Amino acid sequence: MELQEALQKRRSVRSYQKQKVEEEKIKKMLEAAILAPSWKNSQVTRYYVVTGEEMLEKVKETLPEFNRKNVQDAPVLIVSAIIRDRSGFERDGTPSNELGNGWGYYDCGMQSMNLLLAAKEQGLDTLVMGIRDAGKIAELLEIPKEQSVVSVIGVGYSQAEPAMPKRKTVADIARFY
Numbered sequence: 472m473e474l475q476e477a478l479q480k481r482r483s484v485r486s487y488q489k490q491k492v493e494e495e496k497i498k499k500m501l502e503a504a505i506l507a508p509s510w511k512n513s514q515v516t517r518y519y520v521v522t523g524e525e526m527l528e529k530v531k532e533t534l535p536e537f538n539r540k541n542v543q544d545a546p547v548l549i550v551s552a553i554i555r556d557r558s559g560f561e562r563d564g565t566p567s568n569e570l571g572n573g574w575g576y577y578d579c580g581m582q583s584m585n586l587l588l589a590a591k592e593q594g595l596d597t598l599v600m601g602i603r604d605a606g607k608i609a610e611l612l613e614i615p616k617e618q619s620v621v622s623v624i625g626v627g628y629s630q631a632e633p634a635m636p637k638r639k640t641v642a643d644i645a646r647f648y
């Protein structure tokens with residue numbers, strides 16, 4: 472699949488088949504995430520991949536009802552997290568500029584977009600969920616204290632073909648000088 476096609480066809484999917492996802496495909500998604508750029512190559516994003524039935528149910532239970540429903544049959548949930556105070560920070564621990572940990576989250580978004588596109592390329596669909604209970608998820612997956620949970624990403628074979636929500640135009644988002 473060409474990049475342009477993946478960019479255009481990727482949608483947030485809120486209805487999945489129960490069909491399992493091949494481990495090899497999940498690995499390819501993670502390998503794509505690794506290729507993303509990051510602040511001084513600090514690579515602070517960590518992914519917690521949940522495929523085991525028992526843990527899947529437990530993580531789904533932590534989601535607010537509407538998101539639980541969105542991914543009720545998704546066979547894979549990937550929790551993204553960042554190690555705080557590293558990306559966007561100097562060696563002595565001071566923030567390099569006003570964005571501080573914003574750079575870690577920026578890096579995480581770049582990596583996660585690669586992951587989403589690699590999913591699409593392999594016939595998979597995804598849903599990024601920012602509305603989640605970070606504390607409950609961190610406890611359940613025993614995520615180290617120095618990391619912050621970012622998103623929960625549902626992955627699977629789609630059961631729907633959602634239309635693209637309306638997009639802004641180039642004129643709306645960019646100014647040329």
Ligand SMILES: Cc1cc2nc3c(=O)[nH]c(=O)nc-3n(C[C@H](O)[C@H](O)[C@H](O)COP(=O)(O)O)c2cc1C
Pocket residue numbers: 481482483484485538541598599600601602603622633635636
């Ligand atoms: C950071 C982030 C958080 C999001 N959180 C949720 C969420 O909690 N629940 C949900 O259903 N969709 C969520 N979405 C999906 C957006 O609603 C979706 O990307 C947007 O409407 C555009 O649709 P598209 O992804 O199909 O192009 C999130 C997307 C992003 C990037």
